[in-house]
Amino acid sequence: MDYYMNNLIFLVIVTFSITLNILFILKGVADRFLGDRKKLPPCPRGFPIIGNLVGMLRNRPTSKWLLRVMYDMKTDIACFRFGRVHVIVITSDVIAREVVREKDAVFADRPDSYSAKYISGGYNGVVFDEYGERQKKMKKVMLSELMSTKALNLLLKARNLESDNLLAYVLNIYNKGQSKTKNGVAVNVREIVCTHTHNVKMRLLFGRRQFKEVTMDDGSLGLMEKEHFDAIFKALDCFFSFYIADYYPFFRGWNLQGEEVELREAVDIIAKYNRMIINEKRELWKEKNKNCDDANKKDWLDILFSLKDANGKPLLTPQEITHLSVDLDVVGIDNAVNVIEWTLAEMLNHREILEKAVEEIDEVVGKDRLVQESDVPNLNYVKACCRETFRLHPTNPFLVPHMARHDTTLAGYFIPKGSHILVSRPGVGRNPKTWDDPLIYRPERHITGNEVKLTEPDLRLVSFGTGRRGCVGAKLGTSMIVTLLGRLLQGFEWTIPPGTTDKVELVESKENLFMANPLLACVKPRLHANMYPKLWTGPA
Structure with missing residues (x-):
């Protein structure tokens, strides 16, 4: 039977x-016989039913394959069909503006994906949630509480402390170097910037550098912190992968490509460590009861636990705070690492750019005090270098994906409801229709006589997301990146290590857009010895 x-x-x-x-x-x-009104963007040839799914699976990373196909098709907009899902890829600033400005409300949703759902704890964060009341509530918390001028000023001391610790950390590496040459000591730039950015994020979110009170004498990351940081980058790599389960949801949980397990392990590590401090803070705020004055607020977690609704009840549950903390960890931390490493690499290959940036810092700041966030508006050439890196060497392949909420058009083409919209960061930034000599690193192209800003509302390059689903931390991100680069250039002389090639090998990783190999450079102090702060790992 x-x-x-x-x-x-x-x-x-x-x-x-x-x-x-x-x-x-x-x-x-x-649909093909409905006329031009239903004409989709140019589509590469695919198979019946599954469309371009075979190409997606055979060409990894898929993000780079998509751009190669579009280059061969000579188009700035293309429609790839993965199963029943239309994926619209854009490499034009004009069409990108149509997405995030002219039709912002139409494309305000996010696609459902395995990685986004798991990172956000079932869409309980802010970045990956579908557009609606809950997402608006969480974004309001981010804008009015965590990224407000009041909150940023409250945490300025913590950011300044880590800017000082950055110099102390690099100086410690120099002092302990076993193989000093006339150019100084060889250092791993990526490791330095990763350490600094993780320490800053820890201070902002949790009010401390370590998950447990274990101090590393030289300023490097502890074992827990390194595991936490590596998990963040693994989660980011998984997010920008293309899963077959995102287009055929019944495959979710099967781990067909092996990346679902990697994603779960990475996110679980991030959440595990975050929960350690969140649980501590939760108990402390129970003891404080209703005393929510500013004196008790030392970090973002304190701010989140102090929020009340109209009835005096906690505005956010501990679960929402945990998921929001994972969102805050995953989003943005990679920008600084990528921008600083590529910028220093380009500067080492173009000494005149490096010297010009250092000259500006000496003129604006001098050598008798250290670069501060308040100097950022006046460091226009340094910011132009950062902008040029965002343009030529973007951090991620796409903006966080958008989704069409109903049938619409882009560039005159029909876009069906539910289509995934991917604005390509390298595609926009390297588009020869927008930029002269797009593969040449030339910061001067961003000097216009006005104050240089890292944000780019016209999307001729992508630094921070824009529009109603854009990045809410652009101001903080700008301050952190420019201050970090300014401190490194002010505090040390940078040269290519002796015994290596005359030029840094500017090769992109096969897996993502980072440098294929961590940047190694020689450093030597350039300020008076009393200008270098001592390492401080205690409370800010």
Whole structure:
């Protein structure tokens, strides 16, 4: 009996699948005869039913394959079909502005994906949630509480402390170097910047550098902190992968590409460590009861725990705070690491750019005090270098994906409801229709006589997301990146290590947009010895 029942179920499923696919094919054929009004963007050739899914699976990373296909097609907008999902890829600033400015409300949703859902704890954060009341509530918390001028000023002391610790850390490496040359000591730039950015994020979010009170004498990351940081970058790599389960949801949990397990392990590590401090803070705020004055607020967690609704109840649950903390960890930390490493690499290959940036710092700041966030508005050439790096060497392949909430058009093409919209960061930044000599690193192209800003509302390059689903931390991100680069250039002389090639090898990783190999450079102090702060790992 079971044998016949199983066969019957199998036949029903097969019949249903065949019928569904036939209907889908008929719908596609019908759409072709509806005229230009339904004309999709240029589409690469694919297979019936599955579309370009084979190409997606065979060409990893898929993000780079998409751009190669579009380059061959000579188009700035293309429609890739992965199963029944239309994925619209854009490499034009004009069309990108249509997405985030002219039709911002239409494309305000986020696609459902395995990685976004897991990172946000079932869409309980702010970055990956669908557009709606809950997402608006969480974004309001971010804008009015965590990224407000009041909150940023409250945490300025913590950021300044870590800027001082940055110099102390690099100086410690120099002093302990076993193989000093006339150029100084070889250092791993990526490791230095990773350490600094993680320490800053820890201070802002948790009010301390370490998950446990274990101090590293030289300023480097402890074992827990390193595991936490590595998990953040693993989660980011997984987010910008293309899973077959995102287009055929019934495959979720099967781990067909092996990346679901990697993502879960990474996010679980981030959440585990965050929860350690969140649980501590929760108990402390229970003791403080209703005393929510500013004296008790030392970090973002304190601010979140102090928020009340109209009835005096906590505005956010501990679970929401945990998921929001993971969002805050994952989003933005990679920008500083990528920008600083690529910028220093380009400067080492173009000494005149390095010397010009150092000259500006000496003129604006001098050598008798250290670069501060208040100097950022006046460091226009340094910011131009950062902008040029955002343009030529963007951090991630795309903006966080958008999704069409209903049928619409882009660049005159029909965009069906539910389409995924991917604005390509390298595609926009390296587009020869927008930029002269787009593959040449030339910071001067951003000097216009006005104050240089890292934000780019016209999307001729992508630094921070814009529009109603854009980045709420652009002001903080700008201050952190420019101050970090300014401190490194002010505090040390930078040269290519002796015994290596005359030029840094500017090769992109095969897996992502970071440098293929961590940047190694020689450093030597350039300020008076009393200008270098001592390392401080205690409270700010």
